[in-house]
Amino acid sequence: MRRVAVLGAGSWGTTFAKVLADAGTPVTLWARRAEVAEAVAREHRNPEYLPDVTLPAELAATADADEALAGAEAVVLALPAQRLRENLEHWRPHLPEGVTLVSLAKGVERGTLLRMSEVICQVTDAGADRVAVVSGPNLAGEIAAEQPTATVVACRDHDRAVAVQHACSTGYFKPYTNTDVVGCELGGACKNVIALACGTAVGLGYGDNTMASLITRGLAEISRLAVALGAEPLTLAGLAGMGDLVATCSSPLSRNRRFGEALGRGMSVAEAEEANHGQVAEGVKSCDAISELARRHGVDTPIVDAVRRVCDGEVSAKEVGDELINRELKVE
Numbered sequence: 001m002r003r004v005a006v007l008g009a010g011s012w013g014t015t016f017a018k019v020l021a022d023a024g025t026p027v028t029l030w031a032r033r034a035e036v037a038e039a040v041a042r043e044h045r046n047p048e049y050l051p052d053v054t055l056p057a058e059l060a061a062t063a064d065a066d067e068a069l070a071g072a073e074a075v076v077l078a079l080p081a082q083r084l085r086e087n088l089e090h091w092r093p094h095l096p097e098g099v100t101l102v103s104l105a106k107g108v109e110r111g112t113l114l115r116m117s118e119v120i121c122q123v124t125d126a127g128a129d130r131v132a133v134v135s136g137p138n139l140a141g142e143i144a145a146e147q148p149t150a151t152v153v154a155c156r157d158h159d160r161a162v163a164v165q166h167a168c169s170t171g172y173f174k175p176y177t178n179t180d181v182v183g184c185e186l187g188g189a190c191k192n193v194i195a196l197a198c199g200t201a202v203g204l205g206y207g208d209n210t211m212a213s214l215i216t217r218g219l220a221e222i223s224r225l226a227v228a229l230g231a232e233p234l235t236l237a238g239l240a241g242m243g244d245l246v247a248t249c250s251s252p253l254s255r256n257r258r259f260g261e262a263l264g265r266g267m268s269v270a271e272a273e274e275a276n277h278g279q280v281a282e283g284v285k286s287c288d289a290i291s292e293l294a295r296r297h298g299v300d301t302p303i304v305d306a307v308r309r310v311c312d313g314e315v316s317a318k319e320v321g322d323e324l325i326n327r328e329l330k331v332e
């Protein structure tokens with residue numbers, strides 16, 4: 001690929017820019033703050049988000065979005081889900097003609113209940129075949145340390161997915177392609193909420209049986225919802241479904257799981273946010289939208305609904321756990 005712009009220099013944006021650079025793709029990273037762009041460009045570090053990682057010398061960085069976008073063949077959007085629309089509206093006039101738009105965010109927009117690819121199409125007027133998403137078991141810290149992992153590049157246009165796949169393929173990062181954007185996006189957004197539930201269980205002192213039960217029943221509700229919205233069932237058994245769910249629910253590196261643990265130990269949402277050092281736990285921001293999306297499509301999502309009620313302060317983590325185990329008995 002000729003050149004890629006990565007917009008957003010948090011943990012994942014910076015790491016994905018490193019992956020692209022390591023794959024030999026010319027890449028410019030846009031950071032909101034000039035001092036972050038400066039540190040990446042001059043010292044090859046992002047002290048706030050990846051303090052222990054030396055970034056490739058070839059990775060260019062700027063705080064000027066126009067500069068990052070000029071001549072880009074693909075634009076990678078690496079912002080928190082609820083912040084995508086406002087920034088994209090601002091960048092829209094500067095997007096190169098026909099550019100591939102790649103979403104890294106794992107969330108559903110509050111209010112509109114739109115997936116990130118839908119927000120991108122709505123704001124930019126791009127056809128759905130121009131929008132790709134990258135989703136899989138991709139904890140940024142492990143990838144930045146070049147630990148091997150796989151992911152999915154999903155796009156309705158297979159050729160565009162292949163172009164992005166080649167642009168980000170390295171000795172430690174293995175992208176597969178898929179045309180099921182709906183399944184990949186919902187897998188990524190919903191697993192954050194299930195990871196909150198798993199973290200909460202850990203915080204309450206529960207062990208691996210509880211965790212495995214939440215992961216498995218979580219996958220059942222993610223799959224029901226995704227299929228109701230048009231996803232292929234097999235996508236949810238793949239990297240962007242089960243793969244990401246297992247990684248996020250099991251890893252102490254996951255911000256969502258850590259946030260859940262704090263809730264399980266009795267912290268309020270505000271206290272848990274502070275304990276997470278201001279980093280985004282997308283499940284907290286998206287659980288109400290996902291719960292509402294499921295309600296509108298007549299899909300039963302008890303774990304997502306339980307997490308939403310805890311995040312809204314309606315019930316305690318302990319109460320909601322007791323409610324879940326005491327739900328009506330039924331066939332698996």
Ligand SMILES: NC(=O)c1ccc[n+]([C@@H]2O[C@H](COP(=O)([O-])OP(=O)(O)OC[C@H]3O[C@@H](n4cnc5c(N)ncnc54)[C@H](O)[C@@H]3O)[C@@H](O)[C@H]2O)c1
Nearest residue numbers: 009010011012013079081083104105106138139140279280
């Ligand atoms: N970190 C991971 O391991 C990982 C992996 C895969 C996917 N993701 C997803 O990628 C997305 C971004 O996550 P992240 O880990 O990079 O988050 P982060 O919290 O590490 O960084 C967020 C970035 O967005 C910027 N930002 C925040 N508010 C903004 C605003 N209003 N306008 C412009 N910029 C703003 C911040 O300055 C920062 O650069 C999320 O949806 C997340 O779920 C993260």
Ligand SMILES: O=P(O)(O)OC[C@H](O)CO
Nearest residue numbers: 136137138139254255256
């Ligand atoms: O740290 P989390 O919980 O945002 O999860 C990061 C990635 O989405 C894992 O694939």
